[in-house]
Amino acid sequence: xxxxxxxxxxxxxxxxxxxxxxxLKDPAEAEDACQEAFxxxxxxxxxxxxxxxxxxxxxxxxxxxxxxLRRRHPTExxxxxxxxxxxxxxxxxxxxSELGSWLKTTIxxxxxxxxxxxxxxxxxxxxxxxxxxxxxLNLPQVKTYLHRARKQLREQLAxxxx
Amino acid sequence: MNKDDKTLDAHFDxxxxxxxxxxxxxxxxRRLKRIPQEERSDKPRWPWLFPGPLPKWVMAPxxxxxxxxxxxxxxxxxxxxxxxxxxQARQDLAVAFxxxxxxxxxxxxxxxxxxxxxxxxxxxxxxxxxMPFTEQSLEEETT
Numbered sequence: 566x567x568x569x570x571x572x573x574x575x576x577x578x579x580x581x582x583x584x585x586x587x588x589l590k591d592p593a594e595a596e597d598a599c600q601e602a603f604x605x606x607x608x609x610x611x612x613x614x615x616x617x618x619x620x621x622x623x624x625x626x627x628x629x630x631x632x633x634l635r636r637r638h639p640t641e642x643x644x645x646x647x648x649x650x651x652x653x654x655x656x657x658x659x660x661x662s663e664l665g666s667w668l669k670t671t672i673x674x675x676x677x678x679x680x681x682x683x684x685x686x687x688x689x690x691x692x693x694x695x696x697x698x699x700x701x702l703n704l705p706q707v708k709t710y711l712h713r714a715r716k717q718l719r720e721q722l723a724x725x726x727x
Numbered sequence: 728m729n730k731d732d733k734t735l736d737a738h739f740d741x742x743x744x745x746x747x748x749x750x751x752x753x754x755x756x757r758r759l760k761r762i763p764q765e766e767r768s769d770k771p772r773w774p775w776l777f778p779g780p781l782p783k784w785v786m787a788p789x790x791x792x793x794x795x796x797x798x799x800x801x802x803x804x805x806x807x808x809x810x811x812x813x814x815q816a817r818q819d820l821a822v823a824f825x826x827x828x829x830x831x832x833x834x835x836x837x838x839x840x841x842x843x844x845x846x847x848x849x850x851x852x853x854x855x856x857x858m859p860f861t862e863q864s865l866e867e868e869t870t
Contacts, residue, residue, distance in 0.1 A: 567763045570762070570763055571760065571763075574756070574759045574760060578751040578755065578756060578759055579748045579749065579750055579751050580748055581751075582749060582750075582751035582752075582755060583748045583749045586749060592752070596752070596754065596755045596758065599751070599755055599759070600755070600758050600759060600762070603759050603762055604762055604766065607762050607763060607766050608766065664742055665742060665745055665746075668742050668743070668746065669746070672746075687743045687746060688746045688747070688748060689748060715739075715743075718739065719735065719736070719739045722735065722738070722739050722742070723735055
């Protein structure tokens with residue numbers, strides 16, 4: 566049992582960490598959120614289909630992060646927090662590496678569920694089905710929302726591209 | 728779609744493809760690997776009694792025992808009678824003693840009558856044999 570759990574830690578810790586980092590930004594809080602998710606995985610390991618551990622874990626990690634965001638901003642809607650890192654104005658002359666970090670920041674500024682969609686699909690390379698399971702959406706919704714998210718990112722890129 | 732759009736799309740796709748899963752810090756890995764040990768120490772000591780999470784109904788008798796114990800404690804407390812109850816008891820006692828007095832007097836009279844009569848006759852009979860005047864004196868006494 567412990568060996569199986571260790572394997573899951575090895576396989577999924579980076580994905581859970583990346584998702585938590587994108588959602589929470591704060592590394593310490595992201596670590597706490599990941600640990601909580603894995604504790605839940607340990608406690609529920611016998612009731613989870615072994616083939617669906619990854620979407621289950623991503624879903625629990627994401628929900629934990631969103632709960633933390635709600636507690637962090639109890640009187641504000643999440644979108645207000647999302648707007649905190651929006652890059653203002655065109656940033657002409659950026660280098661490629663700078664554009665990479667700019668893209669991460671811009672993904673952070675997306676509203677939910679767009680941000681999770683981009684992270685799960687474009688960063689984690691999850692299948693559409695897995696993304697749908699994590700976010701509790703149907704496949705057409707996943708494709709539509711992902712298209713909108715990418716369109717937003719692309720439009721912002723058009724403004725800052727050298 | 729013009730050439731600029733195509734270039735933008737390609738650039739965008741290239742950037743997206745560059746996004747990588749970040750490596751979790753070593754501190755997180757250590758925390759995650761400690762989970763089995765930490766969670767095992769939280770498990771119940773008698774797993775054969777309640778395998779898995781403790782059922783909620785197990786606590787129900789414990790919660791029910793609290794008000795029951797309170798009720799028993801309250802009932803065990805010595806109760807102070809009310810003034811009306813004290814007065815009623817006093818009256819009942821007076822009636823009972825009056826009854827006992829009456830019964831005692833009646834019984835005493837009967838005993839006295841029976842024993843006194845027997846005694847008188849036996850003494851009178853004995854004396855009258857030897858002293859004839861006693862009959863007269865007994866009659867005087869009784870009158």
